[in-house]
Amino acid sequence: MAVGELIRPALGQTAELGALYDARNDTFLSHPHSHTLFRHAPPSDAVAIRPCRLTDVRILEVRNFKEKCAQLGVDVELGASILAGLVRVDGCAQYLASHNATHGAHASLRYNVTTIDEVLNLATPGIKDQFAFSTLDTDIATHAVIGVRWGANYIVSPNGLADPACNRTTGALAIQELGQLLSHATPGCLDEPVGTPEEQHGFDWSELSVFGDILPEDMPTLANAPAQTARGFINRLRRLISSTNDAKGTPIQYTLMPLALLGYFQLLDIRTNLTVHPSNPDSLERFMQHFDDAQTASATLHRYVSRCRRYPNVVPLGHIHNVEGQLRTFTAANAALRVNLARTLREVRSTGVDSDRLRQLLSDFHAQEVPPFQIRSLAALTTKMDFAKAIMEEGSQYVGFRDRSFDQMLARSPHDDVYILYFTDAVRRTSEVWADTRNLFSELLRDDRPKAVMAVDCDALGHSLERPYICHLRHRRVLIEDLLEHRKVLSANCIMQQNAGSLDATLTSKPPQRRAVRIPCPHPPCERTLRCNWICAVCHSLVEYGYVDERLYCDCGATPFDRWTFKCNDPTHGSAWASYDEQVLHGHLKDLEPFEDLNILILGETGVGKSTWINAFVNYLTYDSLGDAIQAGGLECLIPCSFSTQLKDPNDPQGRFIQKDIKIGKSRFENDGARGQSATQCTAVYGVTIGRTRVRLIDTPGIGDTRGLEQDNRNMADILKVLRSYDKLHGILVLLKPNAARLTVMFRFCIKQLLTQLHRNAANNIVFGFTNTRGSNYTPGDTFKPLEALLKEYTQVQMGLFEHNVYCFDSESFRYLAARQKGVDMGLLEDNMRSWGRSVSESKRLLKHFRGLTPHQVRSTINLNETRDMIVKLTEPMALIAQKIQTSIAVNNDQVRTLHNAELSRSELEKSLYIQRETVESYEVGEPRTVCTHGDCVEVRNDFAGRDETVIVYKTMCHKPCYLGNKVKRNQKGDPQLKQCAAIDANGFCSGCSHNYMDHMHIYYDYRSLTYRHENKDVSRELIKHASDIELQQEAIRLRETAIAEFRLEHTQVQEAAIQFGFFLKRHAIEPYNDATVEYVDHLIQQEKLKIKSGGKKKALSMLEKYKAEHLQKVAALTQAMARGDTDLVLDDQGARQLVDSLYGLPHFGKDLQKIVQVNEMAADAVFREKSCNVSAGRHWDRKQPARRRQGSVQGQPGKPPSPTTRQSPMATSQFTAPQGNARHPINQPGGDLDGFLQGAKTKVMGYLAAWRF
Structure with missing residues (x-):
């Protein structure tokens, strides 16, 4: 073959010998007068026909467009022309335009049949005379066809419409056997009745796509083959080839000669440049890869959208529209790229301009448009739909987008028991408990007991979750909130359950003298000397004996003591429940020993870290060292807690810092403090067991609440509600930050507001705790001086900063542990281990100090605040009433003067008797x-x-x-x-x-x-009837003078009561007295001055100023009396209440005063919630000299700890606190310490108990 000849596959295009071809566009000329070399058909003596019957069968692994081209003999130049739309493909070449559903490599069968070759001999004498033209002076073509190979090509590949999840192995075997049949079959063997691939493997033949140059009319090239069997299909193809073009078939390949060679052989006079410049093959291959990726992305998204339409309740509203919109934009951008590629290819091939233009064209596109990998990421809900499809096929209902109300679905359920899987797509993809939760859900679906099972997509409800969970409802009430955790707890703890119908859930209070049930298991094979700690099988709280009413209490309610069954966690116990003899059980319960109480009130400014300190304190109780906590893999979290830490981005070579948000715990009644809200939303009590002592940590909302002063007042009312439940306070811990270098307004306000609420008798029980003191070397730091200065103002009580009432903690080690549980390494392990050890020591010292104090009687503080509240409500009305009394006195005095001086008629005198x-x-x-x-x-x-x-x-x-x-x-x-x-x-x-x-x-x-x-109408009637004018005048004056004297007496009583109330607060409260009466009178004076500016009289202003002066004079007198020690003049609690009653009993103005107070009084709307954590102290709290684990005992860096467990506080409990168990740290383990609960015994209590909390 002459140098420069091209071999080009036909690609379904038909051209005769002599046809002209433009290699710059890779197309055959179609102009009717200039599309061939010859005026007519080539002379027959110039055409050589060579039979070449060959059959070629190959099975290849195809991964991309380039390998598809290789199957058909298409080089990169022609392949680029096909991608650019310069070449239209038909017949078997439609395989190049097919969109395969399979991802990655797939088996493909190529079947080629060759019949004859036709070759044009340009050396034939006289052939030049047959040419249509002798001179070529235009560049309309570059080559001419001088050879045609006849036959037929076929490609068999997996169907582009098939499900990607189909069995590829079966399809590959079918294609493999089809290839063997084509390679070795003879006409006779094709009629033999042997099994076909689809018969042997159960593979549907219609799942294959057949692309061919000669196919039956009833078999579209892009449709599934309708053949009954493979053998029949092969016979059919062979008959079609034999009956086409006299058994030649169809052109499958062309040989092209450059027209420049015809000029070289002097067959044509070439007067134009017909050079074709090659393109950069690397750039062309990059285009092929790009369009491969683009086609895969588009096909993936089209299938994705189609699937989304089948599962509309799984995808958010607008999601399909968004994906389709971005897909249209992506498709349009790639269509424009094909147009630009076509134009650039023609320019490069025609002119030989810089071939790097192709590379630049693709680079510019990638810089401006969305790349294919990114557009594929829009199919983000694929695995979510897989999950939804799977569970619905298993029998679950799916509650998601576009569904009716979830409550309506529950109401329509015919079953008493309903199991609900709550999840979001985020927790489904990332939660470490998802696999176990999913397996449990499948187990429930396989269980054939009557029930309803549904999955609730919380994304559709707008709710966020930290972890997925399965909730068990019975009669539409929550029975078990987290079924997976519930089962773990049951398998790891000693559990009790009430007999059916024996629970009384209406009891809303528990006896104060409760005792934890610690008795042996009644099952005969179990250890009879081991006193187990028992938890309720439903609510997981510790079961306690009421002692006085012989009921057993848990967070579910109260149950008679003899209506329980038992199952301990000893492996020898098995799955059966065991019962006690009533008398034996009663004896065990009567022998239980009570706990000693230690109540600690925790106060502090909003944001100081009270909730974090409590979380940390409980972990200090549970773990002796940070190493122990890390090794246990647990974290006690009672209150929602969140914080941020900054770390270097490991993927950034410049070490850019990124922020990690750590969030643990969740509760209905708490925030996490992440958005400026106080973390503690209402007062809560957390109970911790230390040996035989139950420590109650009373967590309170912060003073200076971010929701305003009114919320502060409601918070204090809520605190007092909680304190009513306890007789004694053993300690009051005021938490402060160590970095307050100045007495800021908020600092002073918070300290004074705290001390204002406490009775003076509580001063000895107050201690000061400083949080995060590692930076101040475990000292009060900059806060020391301003706090010391502030405490010196309280001369009535001895308050200062001493070793016994100053405690320096550091919660950073707890934060380190919390971050580690979330897979974040904050570094500085050694420093955090020292911090943990220091905080454990301070915690022990704090409790030892409180144990040695005389408890503060809570009733004193309650009485103080109740009286204060009463006084505050009276202050404004008393000032107003005092003003009106003065006005009444002035009015009557004016009338007396008028009666003395004016000459009044009898009629006027008769009207003045009032x-x-x-x-x-x-x-x-x-x-x-x-x-x-x-x-x-x-x-x-x-x-x-x-x-x-x-x-x-x-x-x-x-x-x-x-x-x-x-x-x-x-x-x-x-x-x-x-x-x-x-x-x-x-x-x-x-x-x-x-x-x-x-x-x-x-x-x-x-x-x-x-x-x-x-007016006394009876008296007036008699006077008018019998008295003279003078007597009427004298009676009118007497009435007014008597009233004036009574008014003055009541005015004095009101004025002195206001002063007495102020001094009551001064005597009994720690915070010095603030005279609210003067403040309000000043407000009234300002209003009177405003009236005078508008033409009013000065009389009212003068009376108010006089009232203020008298008030201050009497305050000074009482202050001097108190300084002399004459305290008998100052009210006590009872005297204050009696004084209020006497004010309401004033004959003239008492009822008015009482009515004003009633109208002004607003009912408090704070809701009381008391929670408890059920945690036992570790054994290190019982040791006098705890042995420290060496700091080197924790090695390496955390990465992400295996199966971290963040245990959460119960959602509701009663006023008591008790230890709980969970799967990781069971309360009782045979062979353990009989005198203490095992460390870390606690679990999450079900949220539905919020409605039953005590």
Whole structure:
């Protein structure tokens, strides 16, 4: 073959000998007058026909477009032209455009049949005279066809529509045997009745796609082969070839000669440049790889979208639309790339311009468009749909997107028992317990007992989860919240269960003298000397004996002691439940020893780390060293806790820092503190068992709560509710940060607010704990000086900072453990081990100190706060009533002077037989509203007929109603929370009236003045009937003078009561007295000054100023009396209550005062919740000199610890605290220490007990 000839597969295109071909486009010319060398057909003597009957059968592994091209003899240049759309493929070559469903390599069968070769002999004499033209002066073509090979090509491959999950091995075997049949079959053997591949392997022949040059008319090239058997199909193909073009078949290959060679042989006069420049093959192969990836991505997403439509409740709303939109954009971008590739290929081949343009074209595309690997990532829910499909086939219901209400589905369930798998796609992919949870779910589906089983996609409900769990409902009430954990607990602990129908879940309180049930197992083979610690099989809380009522209590409720069965965790016990003889059990229970209580109240500023300290403290109880905690692989987490740490990115060569968020624990009543909210939302009690002592840690919401001062007040009311349950407080721990170098406003406020709530008798029980003191070398640090200075202000009690009341902790080692449990290594292991050891020592010292103190009687603090609350509610009404008493006195004095000096007619005298009393009442304004108090926004009116009195009217209602609610102090100007009001802009000015927020306030109630005329009609009637004018005058004066004297007496009583109340607080509270009466009177004085500016009289202002002066004078007198030691003048709790009753009993103004207080009083809305952690101290708490594990005992770095367990506090318990068990740390293990609970015994209690908490 002459140099420069090209061998090109036909690719389903038909061309005759002499046809012209343009190698720059890889296409045959189709112009009717210039598409061939010859005017007519080539002369017959110039065409040589050579028979070459050959059959070629090959089975190849095909992975990509390049290997597909190799099967058909297509080189990279022609392959690039096909990708660019320059060449249209047909026949067998449609295989190149097929979209295979299989991923990766797949078996493909190539079957080639060759019949004859036709060759054009250009050396034939006179052939030049047959040419259609003698001169070529255009570049319309570059080659001419000088050879045609006839026959037929076939490709058999896996069906592009087949399910990717089909059995590929079976398909490969079928293709393999089909190839053997084609290779060795003879016409006779094709008729032999032997098994076909599909018969032998059960493989559906229709799952294969057949691409061929000659196929039956009833078998589309891109459809499944409809043949009955492989043998019949092969015979059919052979008959088709024999009956086509006189048994030649169809062109399958062309030989192309460059037209430039015709000029060289002087057969044509070539007057143009017909050079074809080759492209860079590496760039072409990169394009092939790109379009391979793009085609795979598109096919994957098309299948993905189709599948999403079959499972609409599994995918979020809008997900399909989003994927389709991005797929359309991706497809359009690649279509544009093909157009650019075609144009660039023609330019490179025609002109020989820089072939690097192809590489640059692809690079620019990748820089601007979404790459294929990224578009494939849109199919993110594939495995989720696999899971949904699998469980629905197993019989589960699936609750997801586009489903009806979950509650409706539960209501329509005909079964009493319902098992619900709660999951999100995130926990399904990442949770370490997913495999076990999934297996348990399948086990439930295989169980044929009557029940409903459903999976709830929490993504559809908008809920986040830390881990998946299966919840067991019975009669639509939660029976077991986490079935997997429940089963682990049951297999690892000694458990008791109530007999059916014996539980009384209505009991909402437990006897204070409860005793933990620690008795042997009644099963005969079990160890009879081992006193096991028993937990409830349902709620997992410790079972306790009520002693006084002979009931057994757990978090489920109360049950008669003889209605229980037992199953310990001794391997010899087996699965049977054992029962006690009633008398024997009663004797064991009566012999139980009670616990000693140690109650510790924990107070502190919001954000100081109270909740983290409690979590850390419980872990210090459980583990002697950080090494022990790491080795155990456990973490006691009672309260939600979150924090952030910064680490170097291991994948960044520059060592960029990234932030890791660590979050542990979850509760209905707590936040994690991650978004600025106080972590502890309400008071909770956590019980820890240390030997025979039950330590109660009373966790409280932080002072300076992020939700405002009103929330602080509700929090304190909630704390007092909890304290009512206990007679004694053994210790009060005030937690502080060690880095407060200055007495900031918040620092002073928090310390004073804490001490204000405590009775003076509690001073000896107060200690100060400092958190995170590693940085200050385990000392109070910068906080020492400002705290010391503040404590010196309390001269009434001896408070200071001494060794016995200062404790320095460090929670960083607990954070290290928490991060390690989440697979994050914070480093500095040795430092954290020392920190842990120091904190364990401080914790022991703290408890030893509290044990040695005289307990504080809680009733004293309760009484103080109740009386304080009563006094606070009276302060404002008493000041108003005092003002109105003075007004009443002034009014009656004026009338007395008029009676003395004026000459009144008898009619006027008859009308003057009354007493005038000025008073005030309060009324609610409905929802709170923001009003402006600026002089321009208020109006002073005289709205009371018959009275010389003015009132302030708020003309401007800037926001009505205002939804800030209790965040804003009532009736107080300039509360900082007002800046959050919708009427106040970012600069602090009102959008309605333009005044500053400092001129605004919230009003919940307002006051209005009232005038009463008191008259004894019977007496007046007799006087009018019989008395003279002078007698009438004298009687009118006497009535008023008597009333004035009584009014003055009541005024004095009110004034002195206000002072006595203040001194009551000063005497009994630790925090010095703040005279709230003076503060409110100052507010009234400012209002009167505003009235005077509007034309009002100065009389009311003068009376208020006089009242303030008298008040201060009496305060000074009482202060001097107290300084002399005359404490008999100061009220006690009982005296304060009696004084309130006497105020309400005042004959003239007592009822008015009481009514005002009742209207103003708002019911507290804090909800009391008490929780307990059920954790036992480790044995190291019983040792006097605990042996320290060497720091080197923990080796290496953590990576991700195997099966970490973060155990969570119960969602609800009673007022008691007790140890619990879990799967990792069972409460009781045969052969263990009989006097103490094993370390770390606790588990998560079911959330449904929140409704039954005690």
